[in-house]
């Protein structure tokens with residue numbers, strides 16, 4: 001279970017609990033703070049408040065260990081090497097996910113420069129999924145995808161949720177929020193979240 005108590009970053013002040021095997025959709029107007037919240041939970045930016053995984057405070061473990069368990073997937077992911085495969089420790093672990101997400105199996109050798117926005121988005125998701133994190137913080141993970149690829153992402157994440165992974169899924173798509181989330185959190189301009197009736 002992920003517990004967030006009085007998490008503060010800029011204008012945000014947020015508290016909630018997320019059970020294991022639960023997916024919550026996060027919605028709200030552009031610029032309201034959804035990315036700030038997800039990055040704060042992953043401890044990627046300075047923030048205050050208590051964030052716990054199964055009762056253990058994040059400050060009791062090194063930040064890289066926390067981020068491997070509570071993993072943020074950016075809408076516009078970063079890349080640090082020249083080719084796709086160089087971003088993976090074990091490409092063979094990534095390959096089944098690459099195929100599930102309708103990416104060509106030979107994309108391992110592709111230079112990052114040639115990737116489309118949607119290919120980058122799916123490969124960044126694969127990078128996160130191979131970690132087998134307890135919590136996935138997905139920032140508009142299908143914003144650059146066609147319907148078929150978005151459906152493949154939704155199906156894959158749904159399997160992880162059934163297997164016990166907790167997910168926060170930021171989306172501007174109301175129908176997607178209802179499909180993927182068992183609850184929907186609505187962030188308001190005051191930086192608070194309230195549960196939206198579905």
Ligand SMILES: Nc1ncnc2c1ncn2[C@@H]1O[C@H](COP(=O)(O)OP(=O)(O)OP(=O)(O)O)[C@@H](O)[C@H]1O
Pocket residue numbers: 010028029030031032033034035036037
């Ligand atoms: N480091 C920062 N310092 C000051 N303000 C910031 C910083 N990072 C983001 N902001 C501001 O905080 C607000 C929230 O940004 P955020 O990216 O979280 O919005 P969002 O809800 O994810 O929007 P969108 O739906 O467009 O992706 C924006 O007004 C943004 O300009």
